[in-house]
Amino acid sequence: MSYQALYRVWRPQTFKDVYGQEMIAQTLQNAIRKKQPSHAYLFTGPRGTGKTSIAKIFAKAINCQHPVDGEPCNECAICQQITEGSLGDVIEIDAASNNGVEEIRDIREKANYAPTQADYKVYIIDEVHMLSMGAFNALLKTLEEPPKNVIFLLATTEPHKIPLTIISRTQRFDFRRISQEDIMRRMEYILKEMNVDFEEDALLLIAKAAEGGMRDGLSILDQALSFHDHQILTEDIQQITGSVTQDLLEDYFKSLTEKNTKNALDLLQNLLAEGKDAGRFVEDVILFGRDLLLFQNTKEKDRSLFKIAKFSDRFEQLATSIPEDFLYQIISVFNNTQQELRLSNHAEVYLEVATIKLSQREVEATISGSQMAAEAPQTQPSLPGNDEVAALQKELASMKQTLQTLKENGATATNNSPQINTQKKATPKSPTGQFKANRTSVYKVLEEATHEDLREIKSVWIDILDVLDVGQKALMNNSEPVAASPTALVVKFDYDILCERAQEDTLLHETVNSYLDKIIDKKIQLVCITSEEWPKARQDYIDRMNHKEKNKDSKIEKDTDNQAEKKENEVVSKAVEMFGEDFVEIVD
Structure with missing residues (x-):
C-alpha cells in the first residue's frame, strides 16, 4: 500500500478522539444515544478543524450495528465500509466540482429511495457554499420536507455565502480554531505511538504555525519526519516553518530599546537573507511583545x-x-506594518521603515526625557559617574537647541556656536532625528516653477518609475511630484526614511535625470521633501515673497520722497545764490 499522510492515517475514528471540539462531539453523541438526530446539520469553521472528520464519525455512529453510548464500534461491517469509503448509503460530495442544478436534482431523486444496508442514508456535502443559487433552490425543497431516514451533513468554511433559507433549516455548529495545547497534545500522542523522539519546543512551534488547524499541524509534522528520521528537533522546525528564534527576538527588542538602529537593521537583513518569512516575523514580534507585556x-x-x-x-x-x-508602541507599529504588507510586494522596505521609526521614536523620547532631567532641579543624590553623564546630556541638549535656533533664523554658526563639520555633505536632520529637506533648494524651485513644467513631469512620471530597478522603485512608489521648474523638481514622500534614502541615492538621481533628458530634453535636479513638511515649506515661501514685495513697495516710496526733497533743496540753493540769503523765505 502507498504511503499515506499523517492527517489521513490518524484521522479521528470516534468522538472521543476529536481534539478541540468537545462540545460539538458531545452534542452529536447525545443526539445519537437518545435516537433524536436532526435531518440536516451545518458544520462551519476554519480549515482543518474537524468538520469532515466529525461528519464521518456521525455517519458511522448513527448506522453502527453495535454502538456503545453513541460511539461507533469501528468493528462491524458498516463501520469498516464507511471508514474505507465503500458504503453506498454514505455519499460524500465535493460541492466545488458538483455545484450545478443537475447534480443536486440527482441527489434529491436518489434520496427518495430507502437505504440498502445501513439504517440511514447520509449525504456529506463538503464546501457547500460553492453550490450555485439554482442548486441551493433545488436542495431547499428536500431540506424543507426531507425523506425518511435521510440525513444531510453540510460542511463549509464560508457560511456567509449560504442562503439564510438553507441555514434556517439546519442545526448549525460553529467549529472554533483548535488551541495550541490541543494540537500539541494530539501530536504527542501520535509521536509516542510511532516511537519518535521529540522536543517540546518543536511541537510548540508546529502548533503555532498551524494557526488553529489540526490538519495543518499534522502536515508540518509529516514534513518534519521526512526532514529528520525518528526525531523532531526545534532547529528543524524553525527552518521548515520560517519561525524566528527567541534569541533573535530578544536581540531585536534589545537593539530597539537601546536605540541601536544599525544593529536592529543588521538583524533584520540577516533574518530575511536566511529566507525567513516577513509576515511570520511581524507576527512573532507582535506575539513576543504581548508575552513581555503579560509578564511585566x-x-x-x-x-x-x-x-x-x-x-x-x-x-x-x-x-x-x-x-x-x-512595548505598546512596538505592537502598534508592527500591527500597522502587518496591514501594509498585505498590499505590497516590498516587505523589506516596510520592515526597515518600522525598525527605524521605532528606534528613532525611542531616541526622541530619551532625548526629551534627558533634557527635562537636565533642566529639572536635582532632588535625588547622584550616583558615582552620573554627574558626567548629566553634564554630557545637558551639553547635547544645548547644542541641539542652538542648532534649531540657527536653522529657524537662517543664520550661520558664529565662533561661539557649535561648529558643524562641512567637509562631508550630510543629510539635513531635525533636532528630533527626522529628515529635513533643503529649504533653500525648495525655494529656488518654487521661484521658477510653472504649471506647464509640472504637468510635463507628471505625464511621464509612471514611465520614470518603470525604468527604475526594484530597489529604486521601492523608494519612489509612494512619491509624488509637487512642483517643477525647467531645471529642478520637488518630490514629496510619505515616509521620512524613504525621503532620506531617495535624497542620498545619487544613482537614482542620475537615472531620473538621464531618462528625462532623453524623453523631454531637460536635465532635472531632484529635491526630496516629506509630505508633512511640504505644505509648511510652500506656505513659508509664500509668506517670504509677500514680505519681500511689501519691502520693495516701501523702498520705492522712500526713493520717490528722497528725489522730491533733493529737487526742492536744489531750487532753494539756486534762489539763495541769486538773491542772497536775507531776501529768501522758504514757505511750505
Whole structure:
C-alpha cells in the first residue's frame, strides 16, 4: 500500500478522539444515544478543524450495528465500509466540482429511495457554499420536507455565502480554531505511538504555525519526519516553518530599546537573507511583545500563558529593562506594518521603515526625557559617574537647541556656536532625528516653477518609475511630484526614511535625470521633501515673497520722497545764490 499522510492515517475514528471540539462531539453523541438526530446539520469553521472528520464519525455512529453510548464500534461491517469509503448509503460530495442544478436534482431523486444496508442514508456535502443559487433552490425543497431516514451533513468554511433559507433549516455548529495545547497534545500522542523522539519546543512551534488547524499541524509534522528520521528537533522546525528564534527576538527588542538602529537593521537583513518569512516575523514580534507585556503585569512564569516565549533569565531581564509604553508602541507599529504588507510586494522596505521609526521614536523620547532631567532641579543624590553623564546630556541638549535656533533664523554658526563639520555633505536632520529637506533648494524651485513644467513631469512620471530597478522603485512608489521648474523638481514622500534614502541615492538621481533628458530634453535636479513638511515649506515661501514685495513697495516710496526733497533743496540753493540769503523765505 502507498504511503499515506499523517492527517489521513490518524484521522479521528470516534468522538472521543476529536481534539478541540468537545462540545460539538458531545452534542452529536447525545443526539445519537437518545435516537433524536436532526435531518440536516451545518458544520462551519476554519480549515482543518474537524468538520469532515466529525461528519464521518456521525455517519458511522448513527448506522453502527453495535454502538456503545453513541460511539461507533469501528468493528462491524458498516463501520469498516464507511471508514474505507465503500458504503453506498454514505455519499460524500465535493460541492466545488458538483455545484450545478443537475447534480443536486440527482441527489434529491436518489434520496427518495430507502437505504440498502445501513439504517440511514447520509449525504456529506463538503464546501457547500460553492453550490450555485439554482442548486441551493433545488436542495431547499428536500431540506424543507426531507425523506425518511435521510440525513444531510453540510460542511463549509464560508457560511456567509449560504442562503439564510438553507441555514434556517439546519442545526448549525460553529467549529472554533483548535488551541495550541490541543494540537500539541494530539501530536504527542501520535509521536509516542510511532516511537519518535521529540522536543517540546518543536511541537510548540508546529502548533503555532498551524494557526488553529489540526490538519495543518499534522502536515508540518509529516514534513518534519521526512526532514529528520525518528526525531523532531526545534532547529528543524524553525527552518521548515520560517519561525524566528527567541534569541533573535530578544536581540531585536534589545537593539530597539537601546536605540541601536544599525544593529536592529543588521538583524533584520540577516533574518530575511536566511529566507525567513516577513509576515511570520511581524507576527512573532507582535506575539513576543504581548508575552513581555503579560509578564511585566503579572510576573507569571507559567508557559501556558505565553504565546511564543519561554521563560528564561534573559527574558526576565529584557522584560524588566524595556518600558511598557514602548512595548505598546512596538505592537502598534508592527500591527500597522502587518496591514501594509498585505498590499505590497516590498516587505523589506516596510520592515526597515518600522525598525527605524521605532528606534528613532525611542531616541526622541530619551532625548526629551534627558533634557527635562537636565533642566529639572536635582532632588535625588547622584550616583558615582552620573554627574558626567548629566553634564554630557545637558551639553547635547544645548547644542541641539542652538542648532534649531540657527536653522529657524537662517543664520550661520558664529565662533561661539557649535561648529558643524562641512567637509562631508550630510543629510539635513531635525533636532528630533527626522529628515529635513533643503529649504533653500525648495525655494529656488518654487521661484521658477510653472504649471506647464509640472504637468510635463507628471505625464511621464509612471514611465520614470518603470525604468527604475526594484530597489529604486521601492523608494519612489509612494512619491509624488509637487512642483517643477525647467531645471529642478520637488518630490514629496510619505515616509521620512524613504525621503532620506531617495535624497542620498545619487544613482537614482542620475537615472531620473538621464531618462528625462532623453524623453523631454531637460536635465532635472531632484529635491526630496516629506509630505508633512511640504505644505509648511510652500506656505513659508509664500509668506517670504509677500514680505519681500511689501519691502520693495516701501523702498520705492522712500526713493520717490528722497528725489522730491533733493529737487526742492536744489531750487532753494539756486534762489539763495541769486538773491542772497536775507531776501529768501522758504514757505511750505
